[in-house]
Amino acid sequence: MSNRNKNDYSPILHEKSAEYYWKGTGALSIKTFSGGRAMYQAGHGHFAVEEGRYLLLNQGQEYSISIEADLPVESFCVFFPEGFVPEVGRSLTMPVNTLLDEPFRTDNGQIDFVMRTYEILPELSCVLQQMRLDSMQQLHDEARLEEQLYALASVLIGEHLQVRRDIAELPSIKASTRQELYRRLYTGYEYILAYYKQPISVSEVAEAACLSTNHFLRSFKQLFGATPYQIIKEKRLQEAEWLLRHTDLPVTEICFEVGFHSQGSFSTSFARRFGDSPSAYRHEE
Structure with a gap:
């Protein structure tokens, strides 16, 4: 380049x-x-x-x-x-x-x-x-x-x-405050998209957004319709689903690659999201 x-x-x-x-x-x-x-x-x-x-x-x-x-x-x-x-x-x-x-x-x-x-x-x-x-x-x-x-x-x-x-839909009297809140919330959201595979806490994401944890949690859900943890989990599951379809990586390796710490919790979460266990989903594909 x-x-x-x-x-x-x-x-x-x-x-x-x-x-x-x-x-x-x-x-x-x-x-x-x-x-x-x-x-x-x-x-x-x-x-x-x-x-x-x-x-x-x-x-x-x-x-x-x-x-x-x-x-x-x-x-x-x-x-x-x-x-x-x-x-x-x-x-x-x-x-x-x-x-x-x-x-x-x-x-x-x-x-x-x-x-x-x-x-x-x-x-x-x-x-x-x-x-x-x-x-x-x-x-x-x-x-x-x-x-x-x-x-x-x-x-x-x-x-x-x-x-x-x-x-304009964010709660605030001043337009400039709404705009700044939106920017900070998206800074936190982008931080999740960048590092969701790593162990990250809500307080860490809130700090990246320059907001208190409570303020961040309350405003984040209002803007995105989901909590930070729900967004993190969804991103991990989406990435796991893509890897199952496009690679030959073992299920266990995929589990840890996308950020889960337990194969049991990964399999349970994946089945709830996609209707089948990771192994069964791969075979059906």
Whole structure:
């Protein structure tokens, strides 16, 4: 993977690497990976970016990325020119008469996206897949790429508006307090996604979110509809189910690999979640 700078700007970074580390700042960007995961640290947050999700980083955000894998991990990252996404946001949210009266007005501000991982929705996936294919085939068409960037930016604006609606539902008198609480709760959530395979406590996650344990527990369940422990357990079971379907690892090894400490509790939890014991589930597959 190569570093990027303002004198060598490209909207796409498409590379493969089994080991990689870089630290610096960059443009507003989408980070996606396949065949493994990448670990990011940005601000106070820890982010594990896995297949099917993307990390959204704001303009000028300082961050570090590390990849440590047995096989090469494919990265596909898209970088937006400064001011590009806010301008798309203006065109999507302003009244039509305003856009007609001021067609060439530019928005010099920046959108403060919540830094977190997001699910790759079908409309985003379609554009990213086409951009990835273009990159592999070394197709360079400026008009085509510009349209693709507009399509991606439109999805990001939609996500941002949904996040604002979610923030508005949190209990607080001040909007700024709701926004800060949302960011801290997601910092805790991302910490769980990054380290769920390891022994982690609720108090540890709350500390990562810079919240008291009681405040964190109460607010976390309201936002996510589940407790931190339930999220941790679900992630471990999902990972175990994937390993059973895609690898030949022994059930006992899978049990400890995903973070369970007892094969008995693993088998019981797996059966409740998927309707069969791990061994029976593998045979049925």
